Amino acid sequence: MHVNALETPVVVVDLDRMEANIERLQRYLDAHHIANRPHIKTHKVSEIARKQVAAGAVGITCQKVSEAEVMADAGIEDLFIPYNILGEAKLRRLMQLAARVPVQVTADSAYAIKGYAGAAQQAELTLPVLVEFDTGMHRCGVPSPAEAAALARLIARSAGLAFNGLMTFPHNAASDAFVREVRGLLAAEDISIPHVSYGGTPGMWKAHTRTEVTEYRAGTYVYGDRSILKSGALKLEQIALHVITTVVSRPTVERAILDGGSKTFSSDLGGLEGHGMILEYPEARFYGMSEEHGHVDVGACPRRPEIGERVTVIPNHVCPVSNLFDQVVGARNGKVEVVWPVAARGTVQ
Amino acid sequence: MHVNALETPVVVVDLDRMEANIERLQRYLDAHHIANRPHIKTHKVSEIARKQVAAGAVGITCQKVSEAEVMADAGIEDLFIPYNILGEAKLRRLMQLAARVPVQVTADSAYAIKGYAGAAQQAELTLPVLVEFDTGMHRCGVPSPAEAAALARLIARSAGLAFNGLMTFPHNAASDAFVREVRGLLAAEDISIPHVSYGGTPGMWKAHTRTEVTEYRAGTYVYGDRSILKSGALKLEQIALHVITTVVSRPTVERAILDGGSKTFSSDLGGLEGHGMILEYPEARFYGMSEEHGHVDVGACPRRPEIGERVTVIPNHVCPVSNLFDQVVGARNGKVEVVWPVAARGTVQ
Numbered sequence: 001m002h003v004n005a006l007e008t009p010v011v012v013v014d015l016d017r018m019e020a021n022i023e024r025l026q027r028y029l030d031a032h033h034i035a036n037r038p039h040i041k042t043h044k045v046s047e048i049a050r051k052q053v054a055a056g057a058v059g060i061t062c063q064k065v066s067e068a069e070v071m072a073d074a075g076i077e078d079l080f081i082p083y084n085i086l087g088e089a090k091l092r093r094l095m096q097l098a099a100r101v102p103v104q105v106t107a108d109s110a111y112a113i114k115g116y117a118g119a120a121q122q123a124e125l126t127l128p129v130l131v132e133f134d135t136g137m138h139r140c141g142v143p144s145p146a147e148a149a150a151l152a153r154l155i156a157r158s159a160g161l162a163f164n165g166l167m168t169f170p171h172n173a174a175s176d177a178f179v180r181e182v183r184g185l186l187a188a189e190d191i192s193i194p195h196v197s198y199g200g201t202p203g204m205w206k207a208h209t210r211t212e213v214t215e216y217r218a219g220t221y222v223y224g225d226r227s228i229l230k231s232g233a234l235k236l237e238q239i240a241l242h243v244i245t246t247v248v249s250r251p252t253v254e255r256a257i258l259d260g261g262s263k264t265f266s267s268d269l270g271g272l273e274g275h276g277m278i279l280e281y282p283e284a285r286f287y288g289m290s291e292e293h294g295h296v297d298v299g300a301c302p303r304r305p306e307i308g309e310r311v312t313v314i315p316n317h318v319c320p321v322s323n324l325f326d327q328v329v330g331a332r333n334g335k336v337e338v339v340w341p342v343a344a345r346g347t348v349q
Numbered sequence: 350m351h352v353n354a355l356e357t358p359v360v361v362v363d364l365d366r367m368e369a370n371i372e373r374l375q376r377y378l379d380a381h382h383i384a385n386r387p388h389i390k391t392h393k394v395s396e397i398a399r400k401q402v403a404a405g406a407v408g409i410t411c412q413k414v415s416e417a418e419v420m421a422d423a424g425i426e427d428l429f430i431p432y433n434i435l436g437e438a439k440l441r442r443l444m445q446l447a448a449r450v451p452v453q454v455t456a457d458s459a460y461a462i463k464g465y466a467g468a469a470q471q472a473e474l475t476l477p478v479l480v481e482f483d484t485g486m487h488r489c490g491v492p493s494p495a496e497a498a499a500l501a502r503l504i505a506r507s508a509g510l511a512f513n514g515l516m517t518f519p520h521n522a523a524s525d526a527f528v529r530e531v532r533g534l535l536a537a538e539d540i541s542i543p544h545v546s547y548g549g550t551p552g553m554w555k556a557h558t559r560t561e562v563t564e565y566r567a568g569t570y571v572y573g574d575r576s577i578l579k580s581g582a583l584k585l586e587q588i589a590l591h592v593i594t595t596v597v598s599r600p601t602v603e604r605a606i607l608d609g610g611s612k613t614f615s616s617d618l619g620g621l622e623g624h625g626m627i628l629e630y631p632e633a634r635f636y637g638m639s640e641e642h643g644h645v646d647v648g649a650c651p652r653r654p655e656i657g658e659r660v661t662v663i664p665n666h667v668c669p670v671s672n673l674f675d676q677v678v679g680a681r682n683g684k685v686e687v688v689w690p691v692a693a694r695g696t697v698q
Contacts, residue, residue: 111656140598249489267616326695346675
């Protein structure tokens with residue numbers, strides 16, 4: 001079946017492009033001796049995670065215990081969760097997972113570390129923990145090397161835990177300086193930093209310019225989107241995910257309404273103007289959305305789309321789009337090859 | 350089980366409040382002899398749709414054929430889809446649905462009407478069609494009474510179709526004037542306007558001030574959200590849906606990070622500042638989101654939340670939140686009574 005026969009709105013993955021994206025980053029990181037641990041939150045598809053591992057990834061990154069459970073069920077055997085996992089119920093699930101496959105987790109507080117230690121001791125397992133630090137995102141992560149060193153010490157002396165290194169997102173020159181300072185602080189105590197994990201698709205081709213990174217987490221690189229285009233990390237002909245929509249209304253000369261809105265594209269702007277790039281109508285301005293309507297100004301288009309016409313959209317931010325669909329269609333040269341369930345979506349807790 | 354024992358992030362519906370919301374609007378519309386046809390896109394839960402019908406709704410509104418299919422499977426027997434349904438595959442599904450239960454649809458173009466007529470004739474059914482008109486939203490809908498009258502005529506003379514009236518969203522004084530003008534234009538041809546359907550939760554208590562409305566569609570009223578609070582249509586103690594989250598990080602004195610971000614709350618701002626109202630910390634400013642992190646400034650709070658603490662959030666816009674979760678928990682006085690699948694989510698096409 002050709003993708004043009006699929007009902008809209010539909011998410012179509014160009015398999016050739018996606019496989020090339022997976023290979024390209026793997027080759028680059030291999031060349032620079034940086035381990036690749038792609039973040040599957042972008043696609044949440046077991047089969048794509050398997051392709052990433054088959055291409056050479058050391059394992060994968062999952063944002064939630066529930067995502068990691070799905071990926072373990074799919075046979076992925078080395079999982080990193082860069083998140084503070086708190087609370088009895090989640091810690092119990094984490095340890096059940098850790099009993100099946102190697103799992104590393106993250107902490108930026110003594111509270112999180114104490115939770116991990118208690119759960120690991122009860123499960124009679126050793127849980128590797130990285131310390132999250134912050135050199136720019138201002139989200140999670142300790143802001144000072146002294147605090148990072150203190151948490152590293154706490155992990156190192158906690159029964160049931162192993163200090164496994166440092167992680168941050170995104171990375172910059174200050175990240176390297178931060179790691180070096182923590183290393184200095186820990187040297188006297190003979191605590192080494194086994195791994196340093198940086199992440200982010202926009203900065204992926206700069207990973208080799210960082211002196212401290214040992215492992216890299218990129219998510220969006222597998223598909224790409226409009227914000228990644230803007231960052232320059234991928235080119236238009238490398239974008240592997242498109243949303244095909246249909247023009248359902250043309251109430252005025254300038255206005256076209258698509259059958260995809262915020263329940264298709266999400267409302268993530270990603271710092272961009274408009275909600276997506278329409279390939280067939282580069283002059284069109286995707287200026288607004290309702291839940292099931294895309295509002296497009298086609299006034300500047302030399303030819304304007306007609307009712308019933310299909311148009312192809314590159315979303316601003318692709319990760320929440322995958323998360324809205326229960327399945328994605330994989331195609332080559334426009335021909336449907338596979339339909340994958342987005343197995344790890346809806347795994348909210 | 351108490352809701353405080355549920356893993357977070359979790360969507361909890363206060364059943365007493367929800368049932369009161371359903372009853373209140375039903376009583377109001379009954380008192381004003383306006384038929385109630387609630388929009389289920391807000392909740393997408395079969396059991397809630399059944400409660401709405403049991404309370405007195407004449408039927409329900411669904412935004413997509415796929416939503417309507419789920420609701421028909423759940424035993425709801427009178428469905429309205431206020432959307433242009435185009436394309437062979439969707440029209441085939443629409444007619445299969447119309448063969449099972451009464452379904453009304455919408456058109457704002459001759460293109461859509463021709464599609465309906467062809468499908469209805471092939472299926473040997475009569476499909477009721479309303480004409481969508483626009484007096485303010487600037488989304489779908491014909492902008493002039495003359496165009497509305499022309500489409501009404503086209504429907505009336507199309508084999509397989511029945512002209513069933515006019516619909517718009519939202520409503521205002523111009524909507525009534527528009528309807529009257531269309532009625533005048535159609536009078537000479539003996540075409541009457543059987544139904545006039547208006548919609549919207551913010552304007553629901555003004556429905557009785559409109560002279561032309563015969564049927565009302567509200568969706569968000571069942572749960573409420575921060576944007577509905579701002580509109581004044583519901584009060585804080587009537588909001589029936591909350592998202593319980595956990596504070597997973599406190600990297601600085603001012604910053605708290607919640608385990609819910611854009612994949613929990615969506616990025617819909619709804620014209621508001623910030624991403625939600627935190628009940629326990631009214632001074633907190635929910636200023637940013639990543640996919641799985643909520644970024645909150647607690648600097649102005651007299652007492653600040655600790656890591657591991659649970660906080661209760663009213664989202665800006667509740668409809669996309671339901672659409673992100675596979676299930677919602679129904680509770681009374683904090684005690685879990687039921688877990689409902691969000692059956693009509695993920696029905697993208």
